[in-house]
Amino acid sequence: MLCARPLLFRSACLSKSIPSRPFSKDSAAASYDVVIVGGGLSGLALAAAIGSLPLARELLNIALVDASDLTRKYNWNSDPHTYSSSVCSITNASREFLDSIGVWQHVEQSRTSPIESMQVWDGISNSRICFSNSDIDPGGSIFEMARLTENLNLHRALLHRLDEIPGRVELIDQVKVESITRSGTWPVVNLSGGRSLQTRLLIGADGFKSPVRSFAQIGSSGWAYPSHAVVGTLHHPSSNHPQHNTTAYQRFLPTGPIAFLPLTKEVSTVVWSTSVQLASILRSVHPDVLAHLINAAFRLPEVSIRYLHSILLERGADGITPESITEEIKFRENAHGIGPHSALYSSDVVSLGVGIPPIGSEAYPPLVHSVQAGSQASFPLKLSHADSYVGEGVGERTALVGDAAHTVHPLAGQGLNMGLEDARVLAQTIGEALSLGGDIGSYISLIPYHTARYAPNHAIISVIDKLHKLYSLTSPPAVWARSVGLEVLNELGPIKSALMGVAGSKTKQDMAEPLQHYGAAGWHAAATVVESLSGGIRTGKVVAGSLGGLVSSLVQNAAKNTRG
Amino acid sequence: MNRIASIRRTVRSLHSTASTINPDEIDFFSRLASQWWDPRGEFALLHRMNPVRVGFIRDKIIQTLDEDITPLDHLSPTRSARILDGMEALDIGCGGGLLAESLARLGARTTGVDASESNIKIAALHASADARLTTGINYRYGSAEEMVAEGKKFDLVCSMEVLEHVNNPRTFLTSCADLVKPGGHLFLSTISRTPLSYFLAIFMAEHALRLVRPGTHDYSKFVKPSELVEFFQHPDLAWISRTYGGIPIRKEAEIRGLIYNPLEGAWKTLPAGLSGTQCNYLFWARKPNLS
Numbered sequence: 001m002l003c004a005r006p007l008l009f010r011s012a013c014l015s016k017s018i019p020s021r022p023f024s025k026d027s028a029a030a031s032y033d034v035v036i037v038g039g040g041l042s043g044l045a046l047a048a049a050i051g052s053l054p055l056a057r058e059l060l061n062i063a064l065v066d067a068s069d070l071t072r073k074y075n076w077n078s079d080p081h082t083y084s085s086s087v088c089s090i091t092n093a094s095r096e097f098l099d100s101i102g103v104w105q106h107v108e109q110s111r112t113s114p115i116e117s118m119q120v121w122d123g124i125s126n127s128r129i130c131f132s133n134s135d136i137d138p139g140g141s142i143f144e145m146a147r148l149t150e151n152l153n154l155h156r157a158l159l160h161r162l163d164e165i166p167g168r169v170e171l172i173d174q175v176k177v178e179s180i181t182r183s184g185t186w187p188v189v190n191l192s193g194g195r196s197l198q199t200r201l202l203i204g205a206d207g208f209k210s211p212v213r214s215f216a217q218i219g220s221s222g223w224a225y226p227s228h229a230v231v232g233t234l235h236h237p238s239s240n241h242p243q244h245n246t247t248a249y250q251r252f253l254p255t256g257p258i259a260f261l262p263l264t265k266e267v268s269t270v271v272w273s274t275s276v277q278l279a280s281i282l283r284s285v286h287p288d289v290l291a292h293l294i295n296a297a298f299r300l301p302e303v304s305i306r307y308l309h310s311i312l313l314e315r316g317a318d319g320i321t322p323e324s325i326t327e328e329i330k331f332r333e334n335a336h337g338i339g340p341h342s343a344l345y346s347s348d349v350v351s352l353g354v355g356i357p358p359i360g361s362e363a364y365p366p367l368v369h370s371v372q373a374g375s376q377a378s379f380p381l382k383l384s385h386a387d388s389y390v391g392e393g394v395g396e397r398t399a400l401v402g403d404a405a406h407t408v409h410p411l412a413g414q415g416l417n418m419g420l421e422d423a424r425v426l427a428q429t430i431g432e433a434l435s436l437g438g439d440i441g442s443y444i445s446l447i448p449y450h451t452a453r454y455a456p457n458h459a460i461i462s463v464i465d466k467l468h469k470l471y472s473l474t475s476p477p478a479v480w481a482r483s484v485g486l487e488v489l490n491e492l493g494p495i496k497s498a499l500m501g502v503a504g505s506k507t508k509q510d511m512a513e514p515l516q517h518y519g520a521a522g523w524h525a526a527a528t529v530v531e532s533l534s535g536g537i538r539t540g541k542v543v544a545g546s547l548g549g550l551v552s553s554l555v556q557n558a559a560k561n562t563r564g
Numbered sequence: 565m566n567r568i569a570s571i572r573r574t575v576r577s578l579h580s581t582a583s584t585i586n587p588d589e590i591d592f593f594s595r596l597a598s599q600w601w602d603p604r605g606e607f608a609l610l611h612r613m614n615p616v617r618v619g620f621i622r623d624k625i626i627q628t629l630d631e632d633i634t635p636l637d638h639l640s641p642t643r644s645a646r647i648l649d650g651m652e653a654l655d656i657g658c659g660g661g662l663l664a665e666s667l668a669r670l671g672a673r674t675t676g677v678d679a680s681e682s683n684i685k686i687a688a689l690h691a692s693a694d695a696r697l698t699t700g701i702n703y704r705y706g707s708a709e710e711m712v713a714e715g716k717k718f719d720l721v722c723s724m725e726v727l728e729h730v731n732n733p734r735t736f737l738t739s740c741a742d743l744v745k746p747g748g749h750l751f752l753s754t755i756s757r758t759p760l761s762y763f764l765a766i767f768m769a770e771h772a773l774r775l776v777r778p779g780t781h782d783y784s785k786f787v788k789p790s791e792l793v794e795f796f797q798h799p800d801l802a803w804i805s806r807t808y809g810g811i812p813i814r815k816e817a818e819i820r821g822l823i824y825n826p827l828e829g830a831w832k833t834l835p836a837g838l839s840g841t842q843c844n845y846l847f848w849a850r851k852p853n854l855s
Binding site for chain 1: 604611618648668694828
C-alpha cells in the first residue's frame with residue numbers, strides 16, 4: 001500500500017513511486033515558483049503564509065524540502081504527562097500572524113501556557129525588573145504577554161494547516177539537498193534520489209549553516225558564545241506556590257542566564273545558559289541532581305553558585321549523587337543563614353510543598369521536584385547575522401528567513417518570533433509582487449522584504465548580545481551600573497510597556513492594530529538603554545557617563561514611545 | 565559586429581520610413597540594451613519605478629471595472645486574481661520588456677514594440693526563460709505608426725518614459741490614441757518641462773549623481789501635463805470633456821506626480837492632481853465609447 005499516509009504526503013509518496021529517471025538531471029527538473037529548503041518552524045510558517053495568499057492558488061507552484069520525517073511530526077501525539085523540553089515563547093504579534101494564516105487553531109491549546117508576568121533579576125546584586133500585565137494597562141484588559149508551548153505542538157499545527165491547503169504546497173520530506181546549481185538565472189535544487197527542482201525563487205529556511213546562503217554567496221558575521229544552553233522538563237506537582245505558574249523567571253548569573261518557563265500548572269521548562277564544561281556536566285547528571293541545582297541556581301547567593309559549579313567541575317557528572325548535592329546545598333544555606341522559613345530555602349523540597357509558603361515565595365519559581373527522564377539536552381549558543389536577506393548577482397532569486405538569516409542567544413526568547421515575522425513579511429512582499437505582475441524571484445520584488453526586516457532584526461540582535469555581555473561582567477562598578485539601570489528601567493512605565501510590546505503584550509483594544517511598530521519602538525528604546533550602559537562600562541565612565549546617558553536616553557525614548 | 569550592423573540597418577530603415585523615432589536615440593539605447601535586466605545597473609531607476617507604475621495601471625483598471633459594473637452585474641463580481649485577464653495590451657517602447665512582462669503576468673495578451681531591434685531580442689530572450697510568460701507575450705521590432713497602419717487596436721496601450729524621447733510628440737500621441745479601442749485605456753509616463761525637472765532629471769540624475777547616463781534626456785523634449793490635457797481635450801480627440809483648474813474629471817483622465825526618494829531608493833506616486841508633477845508624472849486617459 002503505497003499511499004496509506006495522510007493526504008499531506010501524497011506528493012512525497014508520488015516522488016518515491018517514480019523510479020530514478022533514465023535521463024539527465026536537467027531534463028528531469030520540475031519547475032516551481034517557490035522552493036523552500038528547510039521544514040523547521042520558520043520554513044513551514046512561510047509555506048503556510050504563502051499558501052494562504054489569495055493569489056497563490058492561481059499563480060504559484062510551491063514546494064518545501066526537508067531532511068527529516070515530517071509524517072512523524074504530523075502524527076505527534078504525546079502522553080499528557082510528558083512534555084518535550086524543546087519549547088518556544090510565542091509573542092502576541094506572532095500568535096496573531098499564526099491565527100491569520102489559519103495555524104493557531106491547530107495548536108493544542110491545553111499544551112500551551114500563558115505568560116502573565118516576568119521576573120528578571122541580577123545574579124549578583126539581585127536588583128530586579130518585573131513585567132506584568134498591570135504595567136501596560138492598569139485597567140486590566142490585557143490577557144497575557146506571550147504564550148509558551150512545545151515546538152512540536154506548533155510544528156504539528158503548521159503541518160496540519162498545510163494539509164488543509166490542497167495542492168498548493170508540495171512537501172518533499174526525508175530527502176537531502178545534494179547540491180544547488182543554476183539553469184540560466186534560475187536556481188535548481190538537486191535532491192538525494194535524483195530529483196531536481198528548478199525554481200523562480202529559492203528560500204533558505206535551512207538554519208544556521210544554510211546551504212542556500214552559501215549558494216547565494218551571502219556572507220554572514222557572528223560568533224559562537226563560549227557557552228551552551230541546557231534544557232530540561234521540570235515537574236513541580238502539588239505546588240503551594242502563590243502563582244498559578246504563569247510567571248516566567250530569569251536570573252542573570254555571570255556564567256549566563258537561567259530561565260524558568262511555565263508549560264502547565266505543574267510542568268515547566270528550564271533553559272540554562274552556562275559554560276561549555278558545566279553544560280556538558282548538567283546535561284548528563286542524574287535528573288534529581290539537576291532538579292536540586294536548578295532550585296539552588298534561582299535562590300542561593302552568587303558566591304555559593306560558584307562554589308557548587310566548582311564541585312561539579314571537580315567531580316564530574318558521575319561523581320555527584322542527589323544526596324551529596326543536597327548536603328552541599330544545605331551547607332551553603334546554613335552558611336548564609338537561610339532556614340526553612342525563607343523563600344530562598346530549597347534543600348528540602350517535599351516539606352516546602354505543603355502548608356503556608358514562606359514570605360516572598362512569588363519572587364522565585366516553584367520548587368522543582370523532578371526532571372523528566374530523558375528530557376535533558378544541550379545545544380551551543382551562537383550569534384550570526386547574514387549580510388543581506390536577499391541574494392543578488394550570482395545569488396539572484398534567493399531569500400533567507402529565520403536562523404539562516406539570523407541566530408540569536410535564546411535569553412529573550414526572540415529567535416522564533418523573529419523568524420515568524422520574517423515569514424509574515426516575506427509572504428506579504430510576495431503577495432504584493434504578485435498583485436503587481438512582478439517576477440517574485442527578482443531582486444526588485446524581494447528588496448522590500450530585506451528593507452523591512454534587516455534593521456529591526458539588527459536592533460534585536462544587538463540588544464540581546466549586549467544584555468548577555470553586560471550580565472556576564474562581575475566587576476563591582478559594572479554590577480552597580482547595570483543594577484541602577486535595571487531599577488530605573490523598572491520604574492519607567494513607557495519603556496517597560498514598549499519592551500513588553502515586543503514580549504508580545506497587548507490590550508484588547510489593540511487587537512485590530514498591527515503590533516510590529518510597537519515592538520520595534522521598544523527594541524530601539526532598549527537598544528539605546530543597553531548601549532548607554534555597556535558603552536559607559538566599557539569606557540570606564542561608569543558614574544558620570546552611563547548614568548547620565550542612561551537617564552537622558554530613557555527620557556528621550558519614553559517621550560518617543562508615548563508620542564508614537 | 566553583427567549587432568552594430570543590425571543597428572545601422574535599423575537606423576537606415578527608420579530614416580526611410582520618416583518615423584517619429586529619433587535615430588540617434590536608437591543607437592544610444594541599443595548600446596545600453598544588454599544592461600536592461602541588471603536591477604543594480606544603468607536602468608536601476610526604471611526597475612525601481614516599474615512596480616509603482618504597474619500599481620497605477622492596476623488601480624485605474626480596478627477602479628474603472630468597478631464603475632463599469634451595472635447594478636445587474638453587481639451580484640457576480642468574481643474577478644480573476646489576474647486583473648488584466650482577457651485584455652489585449654500594447655507596450656510602446658517596451659525596451660527589455662520590464663513593463664510588458666508585468667502586464668502579461670497580470671493576464672493581458674501583451675505585445676511589446678520597440679524601435680531597437682536589440683532591445684526586442686533581449687526582451688524576447690528574457691521572457692522565453694519564464695515558462696509562465698511564453699504564451700502571453702509577443703515582441704516585435706517596429707513603431708507605433710506601423711501598428712496604426714496595420715489597423716491594430718488594444719484595450720490597454722502603455723508608453724512609459726518614451727514621450728520625452730520622440731521627435732514629433734503630436735504624431736506619436738495621435739498614433740497612441742489611434743491604437744486604443746473605444747472604452748480602452750492609455751497610460752503614459754514622462755517628464756514635465758520645468759526648472760525642477762531640469763535640475764532633477766538632467767543636472768542631478770545625469771551629471772551629479774550619475775544615476776542615468778549623461779545624454780539620456782533632452783530638456784526641450786519634455787512635455788508638461790497641461791500640454792497632454794490640452795491634446796486630449798482638443799475636439800479632434802475629445803477624450804477629456806472638461807477640466808477644473810486644469811485637472812480633468814476622474815472618469816476621463818488622471819495625472820499623478822511620481823517622485824524618487826534617493827535615500828530609500830524608492831519611487832512613490834502622489835495623489836491625483838497637479839501637485840508634484842513638476843518632474844516625473846503618470847498620465848491616464850480613457851477613450852470614449854462609441855455609444
